[in-house]
Structure formats: structure tokens, C-alpha cells
Amino acid sequence: MRGLDEHRAAARALGAPLPAVEVDLLDAQGLVLAADVVTDSALPRWDNSAMDGYAVRAADVAAARPDEPVALRVVADLAAGSSATPQVLPGTAARIMTGAPLPPGADAVVPVELTGAGAASHADDVCARDEPAPAWADDAPVLVRQAVAPGAHVRRAGEDAAAGDVVLRAGTLTGSAVVGAAASLGRATLVVHRRPRIAVVATGDELVPPGTPLRHGQIPDSNSWLLAAAVSDAGADVLRLGPTSDDPVALRLLLAALDAGEHGQVDGIVTSGGVSVGAYDVVKAALADEPGVEFVRVAVQPGKPQGLGRLPGGTPVWTLPGNPVSVAASFEVFVRPALLRMRGLTDVERPRVRAVAAGAWRTPPGRAQVMPARRAAPSALAEPAAHAGPAALSALTGLAASYDPRVPVQPASARGSGSHLVARLAAAHGFAIIPADVDEVRVGDTLEVFWT
Amino acid sequence: MRGLDEHRAAARALGAPLPAVEVDLLDAQGLVLAADVVTDSALPRWDNSAMDGYAVRAADVAAARPDEPVALRVVADLAAGSSATPQVLPGTAARIMTGAPLPPGADAVVPVELTGAGAASHADDVCARDEPAPAWADDAPVLVRQAVAPGAHVRRAGEDAAAGDVVLRAGTLTGSAVVGAAASLGRATLVVHRRPRIAVVATGDELVPPGTPLRHGQIPDSNSWLLAAAVSDAGADVLRLGPTSDDPVALRLLLAALDAGEHGQVDGIVTSGGVSVGAYDVVKAALADEPGVEFVRVAVQPGKPQGLGRLPGGTPVWTLPGNPVSVAASFEVFVRPALLRMRGLTDVERPRVRAVAAGAWRTPPGRAQVMPARRAAPSALAEPAAHAGPAALSALTGLAASYDPRVPVQPASARGSGSHLVARLAAAHGFAIIPADVDEVRVGDTLEVFWT
Structure with missing residues (x-):
């Protein structure tokens, strides 16, 4: 044999x-990249704001304090997506939203929470009930109430990836994050194994x-x-x-x-x-x-x-x-x-884990066994498993946080491994692999299991 | 907050x-049963043969030995699917294939390997090159060369499930074994949550x-x-x-x-x-x-x-x-x-596992962190993890058999947790959850991680 x-x-x-085929982004889900994906441009493509706030020259606000704000004239209003490139000269600022390109002259962003405008805010109508109203204002100068360092709240061009970088490697399984990254690169398609x-x-x-x-x-x-x-x-x-x-x-x-x-x-x-x-x-x-x-x-x-x-x-x-x-x-x-x-995967075997036999059975001499197995209740073992994790790690509520790799398992059917037991098979969570040189499994034996 | x-x-x-809907079997895959599935009939539906061989009366062959075979007249030829119900009277046998109903009068099956026919076999043309030719014969008596106990190699009606048994429980995720079990029950559809x-x-x-x-x-x-x-x-x-x-x-x-x-x-x-x-x-x-x-x-x-x-x-x-x-x-x-x-699932959280920080980073005070995390090479840890499994269990070759639950992990991006780092996100294998009361992760700290 x-x-x-x-x-x-x-x-x-x-x-x-x-073979490789080129498919639309969502059709690539679950398939494997057949070629590296290189970015043509830096990511982010340009310096941009990490916060909703005001693009400033950091030197202008070095002396700002909550009770001694610095007033800056607001010269522009930069939504994300704005193509405007207003100059931020000394003494001025540009209102800026998260993701909008940092305007020329500015070298930092003051979050709106650290500002207070001199005039009434129009923000109330867009803010939810439990939010502090930020200090947005039209036309009025912005009062900056805290100093920021050069570069503060600025995302630098290229800090995620530089132009020419391999962002996605051939052999990668296309999951949601890969789809998202490809879209960010401007790719509407991916090359995957059919x-x-x-x-x-x-x-x-x-x-x-x-x-x-x-x-x-x-x-x-x-x-x-x-x-x-x-x-x-x-x-x-x-x-x-x-x-x-x-x-x-x-x-x-x-x-x-x-x-x-x-x-x-x-x-x-x-x-x-x-x-x-x-x-x-x-x-x-x-x-x-x-x-x-x-x-x-x-x-x-x-x-x-x-x-x-x-x-x-x-x-x-x-x-x-x-x-x-x-x-x-x-x-x-x-x-x-x-x-x-x-499909192009190289890691093609189910991961095997250790488990503990919660039942006993005999296995065929000289043959390995692939036994449909079921996770048993922990009480199925006489003694608690050895490697139970520290309770402190389970502090987050509502979690199925099982740290014990020594899962008790038992055959899916009390009738054993009968190959016709299709109803019992549906109760299995996976298979235990018993090596050919083992003739008998006893309660408490360590088993090798994979879940399906 | x-x-x-x-x-x-x-x-x-x-x-x-x-709500529950009734769908074709394969359309149920990945959906969750909304109702118990009860079997109308016993499974197996009738006593049937577990082997290719001869249905016999065990008493007839009690004296059979390799060098003193018992000859039985072959009265029928029962393929799986045969609707014939020949009587197996004393001194006779019915040729029977795996899965065929046990004929009336017979109470055991002698595997073909334990028989030797008196006449030339016609089996050569259906058997592969490395198989011993079994002793099939038309018309000739079968020579039984070993005794079998009553019930030997017989699958009893109902040993998988009895009529009226709940075979599949509401709440079960429909995987391939569930599809197979439902088909075995004669179900062409399943009732699942939409x-x-x-x-x-x-x-x-x-x-x-x-x-x-x-x-x-x-x-x-x-x-x-x-x-x-x-x-x-x-x-x-x-x-x-x-x-x-x-x-x-x-x-x-x-x-x-x-x-x-x-x-x-x-x-x-x-x-x-x-x-x-x-x-x-x-x-x-x-x-x-x-x-x-x-x-x-x-x-x-x-x-x-x-x-x-x-x-x-x-x-x-x-x-x-x-x-x-x-x-x-x-x-x-x-x-x-x-x-x-x-979808009707109750176990809706990804399982969390322990991992070991292979990098260090600061986390925002007073806030939990959901950090894109990447499995690091084992060498990323200064010391081997404590719970490495016994090498003996890795004896089966070609397996990705990792027994160590203390996987070293590091942030997906060396830049940390910047929420704009979409290219680096694609390199993550999951997320580490850092509780709100932790401000700093040090190399070697135990982390709670889930893989995506």
C-alpha cells in the first residue's frame, strides 16, 4: 500500500x-495576484492634512496659547478634492479638511479643536448632538489657541509608498484590503490566476x-x-x-x-x-x-x-x-x-492544531486515519488543559476569546469512523489525523487536528 | 467618549x-439553517453491505479455513441499486457490492478477498495493474476461505440516524458536509436565513x-x-x-x-x-x-x-x-x-489568539487600538516562544504544522497606525487589539490578535 x-x-x-487573466477589482476577490502591483505615484500623492482644521505656517503660531490666541486671516477654504493651491503667506491660514492637499507656504495643520473663531460658528447644523461645536467661521479670522510643530498633522507624500514601490506582491490572496489598496493606486483591474x-x-x-x-x-x-x-x-x-x-x-x-x-x-x-x-x-x-x-x-x-x-x-x-x-x-x-x-496559492494545507482526545477509539493497524472530529465541551476532559491563557487577557467583553490550543475533540460519531455515516459527518468540525503507527487513541492523547 | x-x-x-427562505441545496452553501432537518427514514435505509463480497449465512461458513474452503452456490448478483430481494437459503450466497441491500436470509458478508472461486475470474478487465485480482466468478460456486461472525461487514439500518432524528440543527452553517447530509436525506432544498x-x-x-x-x-x-x-x-x-x-x-x-x-x-x-x-x-x-x-x-x-x-x-x-x-x-x-x-450565526466574532509583540509602539492614551498587524518571522523575537509543540507531532511531511500559539506580530506598517496607510494595510494579516488602559506596547508583550 x-x-x-x-x-x-x-x-x-x-x-x-x-494562467493569468486581468479581471475587474471585485472579480479578483478570492483569487491570487499573478503579478506584482507597482504604484506609479507616491502614496499619498501629495502632502495633505490629517485633520480638519487650518493649514498654517508653524512659525506664525509658535506663541499661541489658550488664553493668548494668535489671529490669522483665512485666505482659502480647502475641502478634500479641492484643486485650489492658495499661497499661505505669513499671517494667514487656509481652512482645510482631512485629506485636502496642504497649500503652498503652509507647513503644519492646527486641528479645529485648538482654534476658536472670533465670529459665530455655522457648524451647529452639521454637528451631532454630543459633539463640541468646532470653531468654523466664514470670513472671520481664525484664533489659534495652541502652537504646533512644523509638520504637525501633515501626511507626507510618499509615506505610505514611494513611486515605483511594489505595493502588492504576486502570490497574494486578494482580500478586501488588497482590493482597497489596488483601488487607491487607481487600478480598476487586477491580474490574477484564473x-x-x-x-x-x-x-x-x-x-x-x-x-x-x-x-x-x-x-x-x-x-x-x-x-x-x-x-x-x-x-x-x-x-x-x-x-x-x-x-x-x-x-x-x-x-x-x-x-x-x-x-x-x-x-x-x-x-x-x-x-x-x-x-x-x-x-x-x-x-x-x-x-x-x-x-x-x-x-x-x-x-x-x-x-x-x-x-x-x-x-x-x-x-x-x-x-x-x-x-x-x-x-x-x-x-x-x-x-x-x-489558484496560485503556495500555502495549500489547512493549518493543523493540537487537540486532546476526549474519546477513545481503535484505529486500523498500519494505516493512517482521517477521522471526522468534533470539538467537545471542555468538561469532556477530566483535567483542565495545561495552557489556559491568563484571565486578564479576556477582559474585553463579548468575545469568543479562547486561548487554549489544547481543544478537546471526539469522533463526530460515537459509531466511529464508518465511511457511510454521512449524517454524523455533518456534525464534524474537522478531521483528526492519526499516524499509521498508532493503533489506539486514548482519552487525553494529543492529536493533530485541522478544522474545515 | x-x-x-x-x-x-x-x-x-x-x-x-x-427571514427564512427555502433554496436549492447548493444555494444554501454559506447560509445558516433556519430550521432543524429531520430524517423521514432511517439512515442507512436498510441493512447493506460494507464490502464487495458475498452475502452469506454466517453459520454456513463457520468452519471455513484458507485450506478448507466452504463452497456456496451463488444465487444472485446484487449490485448497489439492485431492487432484487433473493432468498439466501442454507448453502447459498449472493454476490453483493458495497451499499447493496443485504438479501433476506443472509446475516453477514464475506469480503471478496476472503474467497476464491472455483472457476476462472472475469475480474481482470476491471482491475488495475497493482491490485490482486479478486475472485469474482459467474455461475461457479464461491469458495469461502474464512469464517465471519453474524453481522460482519453489514451496515445496519438506522446506525447513522433513526427515522425522526434531527440530523441537522437550526443555526448550523451550511458547509459541504451539511449539503451532503441533506442530499442523503433526499432533500433537494434547505430552509436557511436569507x-x-x-x-x-x-x-x-x-x-x-x-x-x-x-x-x-x-x-x-x-x-x-x-x-x-x-x-x-x-x-x-x-x-x-x-x-x-x-x-x-x-x-x-x-x-x-x-x-x-x-x-x-x-x-x-x-x-x-x-x-x-x-x-x-x-x-x-x-x-x-x-x-x-x-x-x-x-x-x-x-x-x-x-x-x-x-x-x-x-x-x-x-x-x-x-x-x-x-x-x-x-x-x-x-x-x-x-x-x-x-445570516443567523450566533458565534459572530473572529476568534482571538495570543501573539507576542515583535515591535514596540505607543498607543493613544485612554483609547483602545485596533492595529493592523502582520505575522513576523519567528526570528523577530529574541527568545523562542514558550509553547512550541513536540517535534514528534510534525512527523507527517509537507505540512504547515504550526503548534505555537504565541505568534510574533508587528504592526503592518513601520509608520504605525496612520489611518491613511492603505498600501501597508494590504500587508496586514489581521488586527491586534490593545486595551484602552495600555499606552505602550513593548517587544515581548502578549497581545490579543485576530486574523482576517
């Missing part, structure tokens, strides 16, 4: 970053679409739905096909059509069922003559019978077993990392 | 679970769409893009509007139209900009007469000026400040939890 990690590596290697489109094929003559009345022996197809959702969750588009019949010729033709692009772009195919030693194992039969596809037994439970490879047209194929829990576990450890690689 | 947690609670409380649709309005006369040539004083709108992506990331649909002008009358009309449903269903409105003490603070001006909306200063940096409430039609509104880092931080701590509540 092939080792779990060997097969994981082979399965993952079938995914390679897809989103994979993955065909999902569930096989089995016993399967009928959910909602269809069942004859004796029939069951609803769940694998094509589970896989479609899992593919989507992995950030790929999905073409769901199935259930298909157990006719190897028909399946061979379907796979060839997918490989030839007859169903649109298909970057990979995931099948379920038909890879074991049964007489009706349709996937094995359909692909038996494909030199690029191998069927192997992997030292893992569930999910021992596996196949993978490439069809003649180069399309990767992963053939998973047919039991729902096997499908879910196999997708997680074999297919998902490859799909993330297609 | 209002405390951070008080405002967080008020902002979160504006989100309430949206997905929120959130309007995003960026204000500011200085803003132009990204890609538009800039006059002096203009900058590209980034907030409406950042917020649209953040809303989408929070699982809601988005109606992106903006940038809008600084005319309070026009903005008042736009908000009233959104509240009245003139732009389709709108479950909430997020604005950026125009809530400070400036003379052009358009959002404050537009909403000054709304009794259901309040503007407050919150003891947090960035993001001090905030507003929230409900418009006359009941639409929640969150008015965030205009600097991009303030927008991102305010969305995270004030808006996102409310959107998750609308």
Missing part, C-alpha cells in the same frame, strides 16, 4: 497555477437525485452535492455531473468529452465511487487503459482505494471512493490542496 | 437574523473611480471597493454605490431611497466618510435630523468618529469614518458581527 503522505504529494502535484473550473462526477447505478422517490436499493446521490460544495469552498467553479450510470463506455466517453473541452473549460475532474475491487467498479473500468492514470491502495482509513493521473488532453483526474465520509476526507487531503495550487 | 465594547455591542445589535444585501456608500467630493485621471486634490475611491469586498467576505451580497458627492440633500435622498426599497432589498447601509467635525461632513449633515441615528466618538484608534442607528423604514445604518484603515478596522469590529448575525 502507498503511504498517505506519498499519495498526498502525488495528488497535490496535479495542481499547477493556472479561477479553476472543476467537474464533479458521482457514479453509481443506485443513485438518484435527492427528492426523487426511491425504489428498494436506491439511495439519493449525495456525493456530487458534497463535492460540488467542497470544490466551491476551495475557491473553484464547479460543473456538477451526475449521478452517472455504471456503464464504463458511457463514463469513458463523458471523461473524454470533459478532457476535450466539450463542456467548456475543465481544469480537473473529481469522481466518486467505482474504484474498489467490485465487479461493477465503473471508474476503474472506464480508465483501465489510460496510461496516465493509476489506481492504488493508500494506507489511510477511510479512503483506501484511490486513483489519480492525467487524461490524454492533460486534464488532472482524482478518482475517490464512493462512501460519503471517504469522499469528504479524500477531497480534503488529496484534492483540495491541488485546487489551491491551481 | 463611548467605550469600544459599548459601541461594539450597539453596532452588533443592529443585526438580527433575516442572505443579507448591504448597500455601501462612499462619500467624498475628492473621490473618483479608480482608473480615472486625477486632477490635483483628487484621489481614487478605494473605500467603496474595500467595503464591497469586506461585505462579500462577510457572506452578504453588496450594492456598491459611490463615490457620492458631498451634497447632504442628495445623500439624504439616496439613503431614503435605499431605506424605502427603491434599489431592491437592502438590509443595511454602510457609509464611509463625512462623520467627523469638518465643515463638509456630509453624512452627519444628511442624517442630522434622523432621531434613530446617533453620532458618537468612540474610544478607539483608528475610527473615533462613528455613527449608527436605523432609518425610518428600519434599515440599519453604520456610518464609518473616511480614512481607509479606519474603514477596514471599523468594519471588522462594528459591522461584520452584525452582518453575521443577520
Whole structure:
């Protein structure tokens, strides 16, 4: 039998970053930058005000004190977006809003809170009930009641990025902050790795679409739905096909059509069922003559019978077993990392954390186990976990602040790892990975877990 | 000033679970079940085979040994999906595939690997190159070479769930395993809380769409893009509007139209900009007469000026400040939890973890800080973190297995927390929350962090 990690590596290697495409900003969300993004201009583009207030010459207000204000003539009114460039000469100031360009001559900003105008303010109508009314005034001189240092409350051009800087690196996942930064650079599009489109094929003559009345022996197809959702969750588009019949010729033709692009772009195919030693194992039969596809037994439970490879047209194929829990576990450890690689990610494995077994079970000798696992209540452990965080850190209220990495976990089903326990699978929060050389898990054992 | 947690609670409380709707299975993905899902039938629906092999009467093969096989006449051939119900009488067996109903009379399954047929096998053409050929045969008797206990390799009806069991609980987030379980129950639809649709309005006369040539004083709108992506990331649909002008009358009309449903269903409105003490603070001006909306200063940096409430039609509104880092931080701590509540989730806060400061900075006295933070290289800490996991657990190769909860972090920008540093924000992995009573972070301090 092939080792779990060997097969994981082979399965993952079938995914390679897809070609770059240029897409609109929001269409890039969840995709990965395929090229560095360089800024053409400094950010900020010009010195600008960090506050609502008055642009001044700092030397003019060096002697200002609350009870001995300095009066400056207001020569301009600079909203953010103003294209005016009034000169601020000695003895003058320009009213300025946050973000507006600092006018020539000015070298500091006095926040409006540190000023008091000589005339009545018009600010009342724009200020909320619990705000102190700031000292805005038209025409009247502004009274500055505190000195400011040169550069005070000024955002310097280029302090976020200089022209020519790489602001966003190839390989970065496009999240909201990346979208925001790209927009700030004036980019309406981003160059990203194309989103994979993955065909999902569930096989089995016993399967009928959910909602269809069942004859004796029939069951609803769940694998094509589970896989479609899992593919989507992995950030790929999905073409769901199935259930298909157990006719190897028909399946061979379907796979060839997918490989030839007859169903649109298909970057990979995931099948379920038909890879074991049964007489009706349709996937094995359909692909038996494909030199690029191998069927192997992997030292893992569930999910021992596996196949993978490439069809003649180069399309990767992963053939998973047919039991729902096997499908879910196999997708997680074999297919998902490859799909993330297609998207251009390099960190494609779920982070694993330590957990503590809150139940005991036996595991198959010589095979690793990928056990659907559920976070248990802390009381499921006889003793409190060792690394509980200091209570002082939980002072902020209303938080789900769990500092304890030693989460108690138990199998999702009290029935253990039965690969048909699809209802219990839905109660799992993730999977525990038990190495092949462990035959038994005892309460309190440290486990390696990943959450899904 | 209002405390951070008080405002967080008020902002979160504006989100309430949206009404239930029935949607197709895959459309339910990412939404939250609004009703328990009960199974009408037992799962599995009938006793069925866990293996490819032969359904037998265990008593018939009690004496079987590898060198003294028991021969049984094969009376039927049961593929999964077969509706046949052949009687397995003493001395007979039925060939059976995984998942096929156990035929009447049989009480155990002998895996094909434990049999050897008397005649030539036809299995070669369906088996892969590295598989042992199983002993399938037509017509010939099957030779059983090992005894099996009653019940062996039989999946009992109802062992996953009994008829009437609640299989999926209201409040469960619909992931791939939930989709799979629902399909297994024969459900083609699920009842979920409706997905929120959130309007995003960026204000500011200085803003132009990204890609538009800039006059002096203009900058590209980034907030409406950042917020649209953040809303989408929070699982809601988005109606992106903006940038809008600084005319309070026009903005008042736009908000009233959104509240009245003139732009389709709108479950909430997020604005950026125009809530400070400036003379052009358009959002404050537009909403000054709304009794259901309040503007407050919150003891947090960035993001001090905030507003929230409900418009006359009941639409929640969150008015965030205009600097991009303030927008991102305010969305995270004030808006996102409310959107998750609308989706029907109850665990709406990002999990917080401990981290170690790899940099030092001062924080504003009397205000909490929501600092864009970046995971630093481990070498950024002088000493190794205390809780490094046992190396033995990292034995599985190829894993990003980090057991150390004490991640070193540093501010996303060496310039600190400037709320205009949008390019640096894109380098953040999350935010560190520094309590209001902390004025200074030193290297090695324990921090509370959440990843985004």
C-alpha cells in the first residue's frame, strides 16, 4: 500500500497555477495576484492634512496659547478634492479638511479643536448632538489657541509608498484590503490566476437525485452535492455531473468529452465511487487503459482505494471512493490542496492544531486515519488543559476569546469512523489525523487536528 | 467618549437574523439553517453491505479455513441499486457490492478477498495493474476461505440516524458536509436565513473611480471597493454605490431611497466618510435630523468618529469614518458581527489568539487600538516562544504544522497606525487589539490578535 503522505504529494502535484487573466477589482476577490502591483505615484500623492482644521505656517503660531490666541486671516477654504493651491503667506491660514492637499507656504495643520473663531460658528447644523461645536467661521479670522510643530498633522507624500514601490506582491490572496489598496493606486483591474473550473462526477447505478422517490436499493446521490460544495469552498467553479450510470463506455466517453473541452473549460475532474475491487467498479473500468492514470491502495482509513493521473488532453483526474465520509476526507487531503495550487496559492494545507482526545477509539493497524472530529465541551476532559491563557487577557467583553490550543475533540460519531455515516459527518468540525503507527487513541492523547 | 465594547455591542445589535427562505441545496452553501432537518427514514435505509463480497449465512461458513474452503452456490448478483430481494437459503450466497441491500436470509458478508472461486475470474478487465485480482466468478460456486461472525461487514439500518432524528440543527452553517447530509436525506432544498444585501456608500467630493485621471486634490475611491469586498467576505451580497458627492440633500435622498426599497432589498447601509467635525461632513449633515441615528466618538484608534442607528423604514445604518484603515478596522469590529448575525450565526466574532509583540509602539492614551498587524518571522523575537509543540507531532511531511500559539506580530506598517496607510494595510494579516488602559506596547508583550 502507498503511504498517505506519498499519495498526498502525488495528488497535490496535479495542481499547477493556472494562467493569468486581468479581471475587474471585485472579480479578483478570492483569487491570487499573478503579478506584482507597482504604484506609479507616491502614496499619498501629495502632502495633505490629517485633520480638519487650518493649514498654517508653524512659525506664525509658535506663541499661541489658550488664553493668548494668535489671529490669522483665512485666505482659502480647502475641502478634500479641492484643486485650489492658495499661497499661505505669513499671517494667514487656509481652512482645510482631512485629506485636502496642504497649500503652498503652509507647513503644519492646527486641528479645529485648538482654534476658536472670533465670529459665530455655522457648524451647529452639521454637528451631532454630543459633539463640541468646532470653531468654523466664514470670513472671520481664525484664533489659534495652541502652537504646533512644523509638520504637525501633515501626511507626507510618499509615506505610505514611494513611486515605483511594489505595493502588492504576486502570490497574494486578494482580500478586501488588497482590493482597497489596488483601488487607491487607481487600478480598476487586477491580474490574477484564473479561477479553476472543476467537474464533479458521482457514479453509481443506485443513485438518484435527492427528492426523487426511491425504489428498494436506491439511495439519493449525495456525493456530487458534497463535492460540488467542497470544490466551491476551495475557491473553484464547479460543473456538477451526475449521478452517472455504471456503464464504463458511457463514463469513458463523458471523461473524454470533459478532457476535450466539450463542456467548456475543465481544469480537473473529481469522481466518486467505482474504484474498489467490485465487479461493477465503473471508474476503474472506464480508465483501465489510460496510461496516465493509476489506481492504488493508500494506507489511510477511510479512503483506501484511490486513483489519480492525467487524461490524454492533460486534464488532472482524482478518482475517490464512493462512501460519503471517504469522499469528504479524500477531497480534503488529496484534492483540495491541488485546487489551491491551481489558484496560485503556495500555502495549500489547512493549518493543523493540537487537540486532546476526549474519546477513545481503535484505529486500523498500519494505516493512517482521517477521522471526522468534533470539538467537545471542555468538561469532556477530566483535567483542565495545561495552557489556559491568563484571565486578564479576556477582559474585553463579548468575545469568543479562547486561548487554549489544547481543544478537546471526539469522533463526530460515537459509531466511529464508518465511511457511510454521512449524517454524523455533518456534525464534524474537522478531521483528526492519526499516524499509521498508532493503533489506539486514548482519552487525553494529543492529536493533530485541522478544522474545515 | 463611548467605550469600544459599548459601541461594539450597539453596532452588533443592529443585526438580527433575516427571514427564512427555502433554496436549492447548493444555494444554501454559506447560509445558516433556519430550521432543524429531520430524517423521514432511517439512515442507512436498510441493512447493506460494507464490502464487495458475498452475502452469506454466517453459520454456513463457520468452519471455513484458507485450506478448507466452504463452497456456496451463488444465487444472485446484487449490485448497489439492485431492487432484487433473493432468498439466501442454507448453502447459498449472493454476490453483493458495497451499499447493496443485504438479501433476506443472509446475516453477514464475506469480503471478496476472503474467497476464491472455483472457476476462472472475469475480474481482470476491471482491475488495475497493482491490485490482486479478486475472485469474482459467474455461475461457479464461491469458495469461502474464512469464517465471519453474524453481522460482519453489514451496515445496519438506522446506525447513522433513526427515522425522526434531527440530523441537522437550526443555526448550523451550511458547509459541504451539511449539503451532503441533506442530499442523503433526499432533500433537494434547505430552509436557511436569507442572505443579507448591504448597500455601501462612499462619500467624498475628492473621490473618483479608480482608473480615472486625477486632477490635483483628487484621489481614487478605494473605500467603496474595500467595503464591497469586506461585505462579500462577510457572506452578504453588496450594492456598491459611490463615490457620492458631498451634497447632504442628495445623500439624504439616496439613503431614503435605499431605506424605502427603491434599489431592491437592502438590509443595511454602510457609509464611509463625512462623520467627523469638518465643515463638509456630509453624512452627519444628511442624517442630522434622523432621531434613530446617533453620532458618537468612540474610544478607539483608528475610527473615533462613528455613527449608527436605523432609518425610518428600519434599515440599519453604520456610518464609518473616511480614512481607509479606519474603514477596514471599523468594519471588522462594528459591522461584520452584525452582518453575521443577520445570516443567523450566533458565534459572530473572529476568534482571538495570543501573539507576542515583535515591535514596540505607543498607543493613544485612554483609547483602545485596533492595529493592523502582520505575522513576523519567528526570528523577530529574541527568545523562542514558550509553547512550541513536540517535534514528534510534525512527523507527517509537507505540512504547515504550526503548534505555537504565541505568534510574533508587528504592526503592518513601520509608520504605525496612520489611518491613511492603505498600501501597508494590504500587508496586514489581521488586527491586534490593545486595551484602552495600555499606552505602550513593548517587544515581548502578549497581545490579543485576530486574523482576517
